[in-house]
Amino acid sequence: MPAIEVSGLRKTYRRAFGRAGNDALRGVDLTVPEGSAFGLIGPNGAGKTTFIKAILGIVQPTAGTVRVLGGSPEDPRIRARIGYLPERLHLPGAWTATAFLNTVARLKGLRPEEAAHLRLLERVGLASAAGRRIGGYSKGMRQRLGLAAALLGSPSLLVLDEPTDGIDPMGRVEVRSILQEEVRRGTTLFLNSHLLAETERVCDRVAILADGRVLREGRLEELSRGGARWAVRFAPGTDAGALASAGFQATGSEGLYHIEAADPAALNAALDRARAAGALLVELKRDGQDLEAVLTSTVGAAA
Numbered sequence: 001m002p003a004i005e006v007s008g009l010r011k012t013y014r015r016a017f018g019r020a021g022n023d024a025l026r027g028v029d030l031t032v033p034e035g036s037a038f039g040l041i042g043p044n045g046a047g048k049t050t051f052i053k054a055i056l057g058i059v060q061p062t063a064g065t066v067r068v069l070g071g072s073p074e075d076p077r078i079r080a081r082i083g084y085l086p087e088r089l090h091l092p093g094a095w096t097a098t099a100f101l102n103t104v105a106r107l108k109g110l111r112p113e114e115a116a117h118l119r120l121l122e123r124v125g126l127a128s129a130a131g132r133r134i135g136g137y138s139k140g141m142r143q144r145l146g147l148a149a150a151l152l153g154s155p156s157l158l159v160l161d162e163p164t165d166g167i168d169p170m171g172r173v174e175v176r177s178i179l180q181e182e183v184r185r186g187t188t189l190f191l192n193s194h195l196l197a198e199t200e201r202v203c204d205r206v207a208i209l210a211d212g213r214v215l216r217e218g219r220l221e222e223l224s225r226g227g228a229r230w231a232v233r234f235a236p237g238t239d240a241g242a243l244a245s246a247g248f249q250a251t252g253s254e255g256l257y258h259i260e261a262a263d264p265a266a267l268n269a270a271l272d273r274a275r276a277a278g279a280l281l282v283e284l285k286r287d288g289q290d291l292e293a294v295l296t297s298t299v300g301a302a303a
């Protein structure tokens with residue numbers, strides 16, 4: 001059973017005074033497999049937040065169907081299994097983080113457990129600020145608290161709208177490792193982020209949304225077409241003829257070669273042939289497009 005199954009989803013925001021509506025989603029079909037780490041990317045105004053709100057039952061679709069964790073997003077039993085970090089967080093400034101988590105736990109139908117909440121605050125790097133008023137928190141601290149609230153009760157599905165917004169680079173590394181831990185635990189992750197490097201590091205599937213439509217969807221390595229092609233750098237002085245007969249194509253740049261290898265065995269066999277000819281490997285990386293290039297070329301081609 002997929003974690004999220006959306007078909008023919010449309011959302012038109014009505015405008016006042018009878019003016020034409022604003023089509024935020026124009027017929028979206030999307031399936032998010034259970035246990036996947038799924039990234040939604042796209043330009044400003046593409047409909048990403050609207051899509052997230054629709055799968056959470058926060059906005060009512062104009063047309064189409066939404067199933068989440070096998071049920072309706074409006075079912076409180078389904079909602080209790082979803083952790084959500086919204087794009088714009090509204091936090092009560094006069095409260096402490098612990099009081100806030102206690103209330104969120106109650107709203108989720110969980111028993112407030114102080115020790116567990118403190119562990120959670122520690123996990124998001126807020127242990128030392130647990131007793132401080134939220135009003136005095138920085139933007140990044142507020143995001144971390146929002147993430148802690150989303151993680152309450154070990155949800156089956158984690159929906160995060162720009163989770164690292166305002167978080168410093170060190171903090172992003174921490175957040176990333178929390179998300180990776182959750183995915184390893186079996187949680188399905190649905191991530192909307194403009195930080196494509198984050199999506200690339202955390203997600204295994206990606207959908208590109210633009211102007212209310214899904215332009216591409218698939219496994220990250222399929223989208224980046226980097227699966228079979230490798231860039232290999234050898235130490236200077238290697239016999240170019242020997243490398244060519246080992247299957248490496250010269251690029252014109254000193255020591256840099258390309259090779260197509262369907263799987264790790266084929267890649268290693270080619271490297272063994274090169275080494276047998278005296279070549280010394282210096283650098284090896286996949287020769288695909290990064291997500292930024294995939295996004296800009298996909299959106300550019302559709303415009």
Ligand SMILES: Nc1ncnc2c1ncn2[C@@H]1O[C@H](COP(=O)(O)OP(=O)(O)OP(=O)(O)O)[C@@H](O)[C@H]1O
Nearest residue numbers: 013022023024042043044045046047048049050051
């Ligand atoms: N409450 C609303 N009323 C009217 N129009 C809205 C509303 N919310 C969003 N829209 C419009 O719907 C479209 C999609 O907005 P949405 O916020 O879903 O995009 P997004 O991809 O999340 O954008 P961003 O990356 O800038 O956050 C935009 O044209 C936006 O102006």
